[in-house]
Amino acid sequence: MVSVVAVASHAGVSPATVSRVLAGRVPVAAETRARVLEAIEHLGYRPNEVARSLRAGRGRAVALVTGDIEQGIYASLAKHVQSELEALGLDLLLFNLGHREDRLRHFLERAPSLGLRGIVLSSPHVMDMVELTPVIRAAAESGVEILSVSQDLSAFGITSIVHDDVGGAAAAVAHLMGQGRTPVAFVGRIETSAIGRARFNGYRDALLAHGQPVDPALVWDISEGYRADAGYHAASEALARGLRFRAVLAASDELALGCMAAAADRGLAVPDDIAFVGFGGLGWGVFSRPSMTTVSLDSDAMARAVGDIFRSQEGGPAPANRRVIQAKLVVRQSA
Amino acid sequence: MVSVVAVASHAGVSPATVSRVLAGRVPVAAETRARVLEAIEHLGYRPNEVARSLRAGRGRAVALVTGDIEQGIYASLAKHVQSELEALGLDLLLFNLGHREDRLRHFLERAPSLGLRGIVLSSPHVMDMVELTPVIRAAAESGVEILSVSQDLSAFGITSIVHDDVGGAAAAVAHLMGQGRTPVAFVGRIETSAIGRARFNGYRDALLAHGQPVDPALVWDISEGYRADAGYHAASEALARGLRFRAVLAASDELALGCMAAAADRGLAVPDDIAFVGFGGLGWGVFSRPSMTTVSLDSDAMARAVGDIFRSQEGGPAPANRRVIQAKLVVRQSA
DNA sequence: TGTCTGTATGACAACGATTTCATGGGGAAT
DNA sequence: ATTCCCCATGAAATCGTTGTCATACAGACA
Numbered sequence: 001m002v003s004v005v006a007v008a009s010h011a012g013v014s015p016a017t018v019s020r021v022l023a024g025r026v027p028v029a030a031e032t033r034a035r036v037l038e039a040i041e042h043l044g045y046r047p048n049e050v051a052r053s054l055r056a057g058r059g060r061a062v063a064l065v066t067g068d069i070e071q072g073i074y075a076s077l078a079k080h081v082q083s084e085l086e087a088l089g090l091d092l093l094l095f096n097l098g099h100r101e102d103r104l105r106h107f108l109e110r111a112p113s114l115g116l117r118g119i120v121l122s123s124p125h126v127m128d129m130v131e132l133t134p135v136i137r138a139a140a141e142s143g144v145e146i147l148s149v150s151q152d153l154s155a156f157g158i159t160s161i162v163h164d165d166v167g168g169a170a171a172a173v174a175h176l177m178g179q180g181r182t183p184v185a186f187v188g189r190i191e192t193s194a195i196g197r198a199r200f201n202g203y204r205d206a207l208l209a210h211g212q213p214v215d216p217a218l219v220w221d222i223s224e225g226y227r228a229d230a231g232y233h234a235a236s237e238a239l240a241r242g243l244r245f246r247a248v249l250a251a252s253d254e255l256a257l258g259c260m261a262a263a264a265d266r267g268l269a270v271p272d273d274i275a276f277v278g279f280g281g282l283g284w285g286v287f288s289r290p291s292m293t294t295v296s297l298d299s300d301a302m303a304r305a306v307g308d309i310f311r312s313q314e315g316g317p318a319p320a321n322r323r324v325i326q327a328k329l330v331v332r333q334s335a
Numbered sequence: 336m337v338s339v340v341a342v343a344s345h346a347g348v349s350p351a352t353v354s355r356v357l358a359g360r361v362p363v364a365a366e367t368r369a370r371v372l373e374a375i376e377h378l379g380y381r382p383n384e385v386a387r388s389l390r391a392g393r394g395r396a397v398a399l400v401t402g403d404i405e406q407g408i409y410a411s412l413a414k415h416v417q418s419e420l421e422a423l424g425l426d427l428l429l430f431n432l433g434h435r436e437d438r439l440r441h442f443l444e445r446a447p448s449l450g451l452r453g454i455v456l457s458s459p460h461v462m463d464m465v466e467l468t469p470v471i472r473a474a475a476e477s478g479v480e481i482l483s484v485s486q487d488l489s490a491f492g493i494t495s496i497v498h499d500d501v502g503g504a505a506a507a508v509a510h511l512m513g514q515g516r517t518p519v520a521f522v523g524r525i526e527t528s529a530i531g532r533a534r535f536n537g538y539r540d541a542l543l544a545h546g547q548p549v550d551p552a553l554v555w556d557i558s559e560g561y562r563a564d565a566g567y568h569a570a571s572e573a574l575a576r577g578l579r580f581r582a583v584l585a586a587s588d589e590l591a592l593g594c595m596a597a598a599a600d601r602g603l604a605v606p607d608d609i610a611f612v613g614f615g616g617l618g619w620g621v622f623s624r625p626s627m628t629t630v631s632l633d634s635d636a637m638a639r640a641v642g643d644i645f646r647s648q649e650g651g652p653a654p655a656n657r658r659v660i661q662a663k664l665v666v667r668q669s670a
Numbered sequence: 671t672g673t674c675t676g677t678a679t680g681a682c683a684a685c686g687a688t689t690t691c692a693t694g695g696g697g698a699a700t
Numbered sequence: 701a702t703t704c705c706c707c708a709t710g711a712a713a714t715c716g717t718t719g720t721c722a723t724a725c726a727g728a729c730a
Contacts, residue, residue: 001447001477003686014710019688029708050394050450051686053385054715057336061396061428068414070618075410079403082431086438091449093396094429096417103421112336114426115385142336228622257622264624283405284619287563287592289599338716349680354718364678386716389685 168327169202188251231258504537523586566593
């Protein structure tokens with residue numbers, strides 16, 4: 001590998017001067033600079049990032065911890081975050097938990113030794129903060145920027161970028177109410193996910209605000225997974241039991257798709273017999289038939305907010321400890 | 336940060352001994368080992384990965400270069416590859432090209448300086464090999480394992496893990512033939528993607544083998560993107576022009592979904608009026624209605640093959656230069 | 671008892687880049 | 701002409717880890 005030493009000897013200067021030319025912060029004689037640049041060009045020199053990271057005490061990689069990269073919302077987030085980071089000259093390290101919480105702990109233990117620039121947590125788990133906080137604090141003390149996307153951890157001193165789950169869910173319910181589609185069922189993780197609970201809260205509050213009761217039989221708390229099969233099973237079972245409902249608000253587009261499939265398999269028409277609203281708004285929802293009405297989360301905006309954090313590290317203004325991205329109801333065919 | 340020096344002084348030994356205890360390959364007196372382990376535990380020491388990487392000449396990260404992480408097949412691949420790597424103690428660096436080829440070049444320039452263990456290329460672009468080969472060779476010479484997933488680059492000396500696109504497409508066409516659904520249209524990237532072209536070849540060969548003509552008007556070569564909107568537009572236009580076809584083989588599930596939406600919007604029944612077969616078989620296809628018949632690619636098997644490469648680096652048997660993963664037609668409702 | 675062998679350990683160099691400290695030389699000011 | 705100052709540059713230390721080389725000590729055998 002061609003190193004600074006090689007470049008330096010080729011240009012007839014010391015390694016320090018080569019470094020100075022690259023850094024550009026210290027004055028170097030124009031003639032010397034030209035010689036160095038020529039040598040760099042000639043030898044095809046590229047600074048070794050690992051050595052830089054060691055010397056600087058931290059590298060140029062940001063870890064993104066996702067719940068399930070196969071879900072549209074996380075894939076979209078990963079895409080946009082990577083794009084943002086790339087513009088900042090940073091790399092993205094992907095850790096997909098796949099709904100196994102032990103992996104998170106394992107990662108957080110290893111994290112401080114990886115020389116990361118930052119960690120972006122975006123997992124739907126209700127994390128056991130009592131246990132996690134010391135780990136996170138240790139990481140933060142070692143100069144690693146930690147931030148949370150989707151889940152509000154600002155109370156723990158962690159910069160959080162969240163979407164308005166309560167408002168989004170309420171808007172969806174209001175929309176369904178406006179069409180007279182009652183009763184409305186809810187499906188999602190409630191007990192085991194802070195995000196799911198927020199969406200449930202929005203659903204519940206909106207129902208109550210419209211003078212509607214919350215029927216426990218129409219609240220389907222799935223224990224794990226936000227995937228379509230969970231929605232299918234929940235809706236199938238409800239239909240088999242003969243429960244009556246005219247609409248379903250799902251905590252993810254995947255869940256909504258599964259519910260719709262269950263309805264379709266029983267010969268029910270969407271949205272006339274039952275209407276469906278999902279959460280996410282990323283991916284195939286535009287082209288499914290019926291296309292999916294959904295509470296759209298702006299993953300691009302979330303990614304930009306993530307980018308802002310790292311931009312601010314380089315001298316820009318420090319962003320707020322908590323940033324809320326609005327959720328927007330996108331009305332399509334399914335409701 | 337707590338370093339070997341700190342551990343060494345706490346245990347009353349030299350840094351070298353601490354390193355020896357960690358490596359475990361050199362004999363260390365039992366009593367000394369115990370003291371060192373106690374010190375490690377006491378101080379919460381974790382070896383600095385960056386320093387290790389510098390010293391070793393390469394790190395423990397593998398880069399995955401994807402075409403579009405929002406597409407089911409790539410997301411699934413990323414998930415499984417990350418899982419495999421995690422089991423090997425390796426980290427995944429994600430580079431999403433998002434169909435911008437210049438990003439690939441930029442990445443390959445930077446790659447050698449990142450201290451990567453390997454690079455997994457999985458982008459549908461027909462890469463300009465004339466230009467790329469020197470870069471790839473340079474990376475390979477610096478000890479980085481380079482391999483290609485989906486695209487066969489074994490002719491360029493790059494270990495390739497491919498799926499049987501030709502066979503998969505042929506099986507799909509044969510299935511449609513068996514149902515008497517002719518003529519069959521094809522949609523995908525043909526000119527600008529080696530993978531798309533392979534699928535087209537399978538389609539063409541199967542048609543000819545069944546004594547059917549290949550109608551150029553029913554071959555829709557989309558210039559960019561494998562996403563649903565491209566399929567929607569292609570199919571809409573064909574239907575608007577009054578072209579007659581009874582089935583569509585699409586080079587991705589997303590394209591197929593777009594085509595199906597176009598058909599649905601014209602009041603056509605699936606599969607009775609037109610049948611659809613996609614490619615990929617990952618994600619929502621099971622729960623869309625009609626559910627999607629598709630040529631399923633086993634991303635898990637591909638990821639395991641990737642894992643095998645890196646396992647073989649650690650002394651295992653060297654795997655073949657080219658490995659073919661079978662594609663399997665999964666028949667559901669759409670065809 | 672002396673030499674030999676082998677094992678356990680320490681000192682030191684090296685990976686590649688950056689930064690601090692020191693120095694030489696040229697120009698300006700008196 | 702002499703002194704002063706600043707600019708450009710080089711030498712050397714440093715980040716944390718690991719491998720090489722050297723050494724000290726214990727046990728064995730003649």
